[in-house]
Structure formats: structure tokens, C-alpha cells
Amino acid sequence: MTPGLLVAAPASGTGKTTVMLGLLRALRDDGLVVQPFKCGPDYIDPGFHRAASRRASYNLDSWAMPPAILDTIAARSSDADLALAEGSMGLFDGVATPGAVGNGASADIARRMGWPVVLVIDVSGQAQSAAATALGFSRYDPSVTVAGVILNRVASDRHERLARSGMAAAGIRVFGALPRRGDLKLPERHLGLVQAIEHPELEVQIDAYAAFLRAHVDLPALRAAAVANQATGTPGDMPAVWQRPPAQRIALAQDAAFSFTYAHVLEGWRHAGAEILPFSPLADEAPARHADLVWLPGGYPELHAGRLAQAGNFRAALVEHARTRPVHGECGGYMALGEALIDAGGVAHRMAGLLGLVTSYAQRKMHLGYRRAALQAPMAGFAAGDLLAGHEFHYSTIIEQPDAPLARVADAQGAAVPETGSHRGHATGSFFHMIAAAG
Incomplete structure (x- = not known):
């Protein structure tokens, strides 16, 4: 089965979409076939995933999708080298009443597929304290594995050292640290990001994300942390489900x-x-x-x-x-x-x-x-x-x-x-x- 990871965060606005797009393009440039997914009912982010990976991105929704549909869609990664899913909101955020498989939280998808989570942590305004957040997320649900973190919006070398020291003390693996970059922010509209088809320089921007991630994140370590999909569906099941x-x-x-x-x-x-x-x-x-x-x-x-x-x-x-x-x-x-x-x-x-x-x-x-x-x-x-x-x-x-x-x-x-x-x-x-x- 294809190994996979889920890129998530403690909350919205941490920069996980930038990380996701940079990873998709950087890994594709390395010759890998990467299958993107988006957790939850988002119809804008998948357009950016497609642009970065050159593959259609599929939604995985634990509230609305019955198990057979969820697992069959996840199996779209069967011909890929790596599955990479982007979470929505905070990792454990969902509705109060469960639906078909779960409450719509990204954690539901990580749990069902067996994919480890890479948390994107915004460390602006804190240093060692960020480790307390990461530690809490890693222990909140034993059925969800947090493989490690990517530190985002790091202000300086000293800031990075302090944040890394806190993670080391908590036993949290750091896959990389991204310096603060205001020029890498995608424009937004009232339903989220401005659509991918409306960006005339989108290729240039995604290439910039890839270079940024490659310079500051241990890509081989991320690949090594991926775990094979545990779902039982196959792509050929699509017409039946x-x-x-x-x-x-x-x-x-x-x-x-x-x-x-x-x-x-x-x-x-x-x-x-x-x-x-x-x-x-x-x-x-x-x-x-x-x-x-x-x-x-x-x-x-x-x-x-x-x-x-x-x-x-x-x-x-x-x-x-x-x-x-x-x-x-x-x-x-x-x-x-x-x-x-x-x-x-x-x-x-x-x-x-x-x-x-x-x-x-x-x-x-x-x-x-x-x-x-x-x-x-x-x-x-x-x-x-x-x-x-x-x-x-x-x-x-x-x-x-x-x-x-x-x-x-x-x-x-x-x-x-x-x-x-x-x-x-x-x-x-x-x-x-x-x-x-x-x-």
C-alpha cells in the first residue's frame, strides 16, 4: 500500500497550505508521484493541490462520506509513491454530532488511514512554549500518531534554537523550521483562498514554495515517516460505491x-x-x-x-x-x-x-x-x-x-x-x- 502523511495544524491560519503546496511541488520535482487529498468539504484548496502536483486532489470527509466511499477515494493513491493529505482547521476540530464515519475532523482521516500527522506550528510570539502545544496534540488521542512538527514563522536563528530546544525537551521531532516570509502568502477571499485559476503567476509562486521548503525542511525524513494506508478500498470500487x-x-x-x-x-x-x-x-x-x-x-x-x-x-x-x-x-x-x-x-x-x-x-x-x-x-x-x-x-x-x-x-x-x-x-x-x- 502507498505510504501517506497528513499535514495538519493546531488551528487555521498557521501556514499549512503553503507547506502542503511546497511539499507537493518539491517531491514532484524529485521524481515522485504524489497523490494529494484534502480533509473536509473544501473545494478551493484542491485546485492548488492539482497545480502543485499535476494530479487531481480528492476530498476525504468523515462526516459526509460512508466508509466505502471514503476508503475507495483514499485508494486513488494506489499508483502513487506517496499520499499527502492537508487537514482543515485544527487537527481535532469537527462538529459535535458524528456523521458517517466521524465528526469531520482531520484526525478522523489520520486514524482511519493510519497516516502519521505532521503538525505545522506557528511559533510567532513564543519559543519553548510551542512544545507544550505540540505535546498536547501528540497525547490528546493515542489512536492518532503525531510524527513531528514543522516550525513556521521563525523570527531568527536564536528563535529557532529556543523553539527546537523546547521540542527536544518534550521529545517532539522537528522536521524543519521556516523563517517568516510575508511574500509567500496567498491572497484570500470570503470563502478562503482566491481560486487557483485566478492566479496568473501561480507556477512561479508554487516553485518559490518548493524552494523554500527544500531549503528548510528535511524531505527525506518526512518521506521516511510516512505509513501505508490501512483502508481497504480499491480504485475499481468507485462505480459500485x-x-x-x-x-x-x-x-x-x-x-x-x-x-x-x-x-x-x-x-x-x-x-x-x-x-x-x-x-x-x-x-x-x-x-x-x-x-x-x-x-x-x-x-x-x-x-x-x-x-x-x-x-x-x-x-x-x-x-x-x-x-x-x-x-x-x-x-x-x-x-x-x-x-x-x-x-x-x-x-x-x-x-x-x-x-x-x-x-x-x-x-x-x-x-x-x-x-x-x-x-x-x-x-x-x-x-x-x-x-x-x-x-x-x-x-x-x-x-x-x-x-x-x-x-x-x-x-x-x-x-x-x-x-x-x-x-x-x-x-x-x-x-x-x-x-x-x-x-
Whole structure:
């Protein structure tokens, strides 16, 4: 089995994505095939992983994914030399109520796969005290192995010596120490990092990360610390464990406005025989006329609302398709199917009008968390009564939603949430991004 490691941290904002990208590129430059993964429901970081490794990055989610899907996705590393997973938030952070396998924490993935954890510790503002944090993480759960740490944002040689001495006293291995570098920070947006496709100099930046990691981290020692995946899935199991594709020919919107797709979903559809037909609403392209389904994923339509409002060819073709065949939108795609989208400046932009939804970014409110949905109406590929597990993350506010609800939706604790999605004719939409069928 392919050996693997999980790059995690005590909290968000410690620099683990910089470390992850630098490791992926440095190890690839050394001639290794490295398979990246991302813990949790993140659809932005995997795009950076792909750029750094030249391989699709897959999400591993212990709350939403049943064991068979989780293990089969992990087996995508079977043809690689090393599996490298990036954690989310703090190593043990998850929801209060467990889901399919765990509570969504990165530690769940480390435990199930048997991958040792490399903690990225931000030592700014402390020295030997950082060892107390590392020691606490190493002992918190005996079923999770902390192989060692990478010290980040080290201010000076003296600072590094002091931090290393604390780790040595606690018996914590140090794989490397990264000096503070303000120029290696990726720009962020309200849902996380600015998308990989929006970085004109991304290759240069990733190469800089790789050189930085190579100069300050013991790469051979990291490789030696990796442990083989203990999960039992195989790549060939994908068609059996994933649900049927929602259609035979799927026109999929793909551009800077609609890019939030999970790699395992698209791969599951392809493995089951579906044909994916990409098109760009921002380029005013129409979905393929012979498509059985049009699928608009999430993204940042609010940043491109003016262009979408002017995309008459796209809108007319979408309306024509919806006369006889299904159209589905997730989050940003759902907003684009509505009557109007009001941007942060308060300007209303005409959308497709297939649903009556009106959303606003002038009245920002964060909606974040896992979702379990019981469909009240058919949705492309699913019947009324089917259960879906997913995740919602956006800052829009519903101004109008006159159509019938698509589903009864609850959060991870089982409390009902008002964002039910809606349906009208052949058009359906939801604010949650589907991760897996839940029953």
C-alpha cells in the first residue's frame, strides 16, 4: 500500500497550505508521484493541490462520506509513491454530532488511514512554549500518531534554537523550521483562498514554495515517516460505491464563476459511464444541445453578476433546455437560476429566471456547515425521499424564494435550516453542495 502523511495544524491560519503546496511541488520535482487529498468539504484548496502536483486532489470527509466511499477515494493513491493529505482547521476540530464515519475532523482521516500527522506550528510570539502545544496534540488521542512538527514563522536563528530546544525537551521531532516570509502568502477571499485559476503567476509562486521548503525542511525524513494506508478500498470500487450519475450527458458549467466541484463526484459520474460536457457561462457559451442535464456548480457568480446578466446566449439556451430537461444549480449555481442577484454594492443583476429566487450580497450573512437533506421533490438523478449529505458555505441573503421547497434540510446537529432549496418545472437548486448520498 502507498505510504501517506497528513499535514495538519493546531488551528487555521498557521501556514499549512503553503507547506502542503511546497511539499507537493518539491517531491514532484524529485521524481515522485504524489497523490494529494484534502480533509473536509473544501473545494478551493484542491485546485492548488492539482497545480502543485499535476494530479487531481480528492476530498476525504468523515462526516459526509460512508466508509466505502471514503476508503475507495483514499485508494486513488494506489499508483502513487506517496499520499499527502492537508487537514482543515485544527487537527481535532469537527462538529459535535458524528456523521458517517466521524465528526469531520482531520484526525478522523489520520486514524482511519493510519497516516502519521505532521503538525505545522506557528511559533510567532513564543519559543519553548510551542512544545507544550505540540505535546498536547501528540497525547490528546493515542489512536492518532503525531510524527513531528514543522516550525513556521521563525523570527531568527536564536528563535529557532529556543523553539527546537523546547521540542527536544518534550521529545517532539522537528522536521524543519521556516523563517517568516510575508511574500509567500496567498491572497484570500470570503470563502478562503482566491481560486487557483485566478492566479496568473501561480507556477512561479508554487516553485518559490518548493524552494523554500527544500531549503528548510528535511524531505527525506518526512518521506521516511510516512505509513501505508490501512483502508481497504480499491480504485475499481468507485462505480459500485457511488450513486448513479444524474444523467448520461451532463453539461457542466466551468469557469471563474462556477468552479466549486468535488473531484470524487465528477470521477464517480465518469466511471459510471456519464459524459461530462464543459461550457462557460461567462464566455456566453450555451450548454450542449444534446445534453440530458445542465449542472451549474457553486463558485463566485456575485463577482461576475454583470457579465452573467449580459450573457444572453447562455441564458436563452438554459431556458430552452429547461423546457423539457432538468437543470440543477448548487449554491452559486442556484443563485444564477433565480430572478436576480444583488451584488455587494446593492445593484440587482438579472439572472436566468428559471426559479423565483432573489439573493443579495448587500446584506451579508455567513451560512456555514454540514447539511443533511431529505428531498421533497425529484432532483436530477434522485427521487423524492432520497437523503443527501452535503455542505453549505456562502454569504448571501435570500430576499425572495417563492417556489416550492426542494428538501427538508438540517444541520449536523439535526436542527432545521431555512435554506431548503427550491424547484419549479425542470429546474431545481440548493444552497448545499452534495458530497454523497446519505441513504
